Amino acid sequence: MPTPDPSRTHTITSGYSVSDDSYFLELVDVADGRTLLIATVPDEDPAREPTISVDPRLQPTEIPYAVMRWFMQQVEEEIATVRAWMRLRPELVTLIHALRQEYCGAVDDAGFPAVLARVRAAVPPADVTTVIEAAFHRTPADFGIPDRV
Template sequence: MTLPSPDDRFVSTALYSVSEDAWHLELHRVDDAGALVLAVVPDEDPAQQPSVSFATRGRPSESFWDVPYEVMRWFMDQVDQQVRESRGWMGLRPELVAVVHRLREEHRGWILDEDLPGVLAELRATVPEAELPTVLEAAFGRTS
C-alpha cells in the first residue's frame, strides 16, 4: 500500500514480510526508488522490538537526505499506528501474551469455525472468562 505524504515529494509504503513476521514501512522520495527510512514492526514475537533504519548512500556528502519535519512526523505517526495495531496485544498481562503468542504460532492468525469450540474449551481452562474476547481478538481478530 502506498500513501502520499503531506509533502507531495514523499510517499510511504507498507509491506508485510512473511519471512520476518513483520511489517515494513518505508519512506521514499517520489523521484527515487530507494527507501530513505525503513521501519520494521514485528507482529508475532514479543521478544522482537520495532526498529527504524535510515539509508546511507554514496559518498559521505551524498549520504544525507533532507526530509521535512512534518513528513518525518507523519511517517512516524504511521509507524506508531502500525505498532499499536500489530503489537497492542503484547501489552496484555504476561500470561495472556504467552497464550496469544502460542495461538498465533499454532494457528497462524486464523481459525476455522469448526475448530473454535475445541480452542475455546482449552482456553477456558487457563484464561478467565472475562478475558476470552480479548485473547480471541488478539489471536484471531475475532471475539467469538
C-alpha cells in the first residue's frame, strides 16, 4: 500500500526483494507514476550497507527538499527497524524474516487474525507484540487487539 508524502505529490511503495535479500522503498511521482529513487535495505547480512539508487534512464528530475527529507526519514526508520529486529533471539529473527518476506511488511485487518494465531503458536506470549511490530510496523492495537497480547 503506497504511503503518500504530506503534500500528496509523491508516494513510497515498499516491498521485499527475495533475490536481493533486501527491503526496498521506492519514491514515486504521483503525477506520472515514475519511480524516482529506490532505497535498498539489506536484512540478511548486517555488513551490507543500505543504498539509494536512481534509474539512469530517467530524465533529470527535481525532487522538492521537503519530499526528499521525508523520503530519507522513511528510509532511516526502515533501516532502524530492520537492524533492531536482526539483533533479537534467532528464533524471533527467523519468524520475523519469514513474515516480512511472505507479507512484504504489510497485512490487512482481515488477514491479521491468522497471522496473530501463527505468531502466538510460534513464540512465548511476551514476544508476540515484538514480532508483530518488527514484521509489520504496527502494533496489535492497530488491529483492534489489546496492545500487549
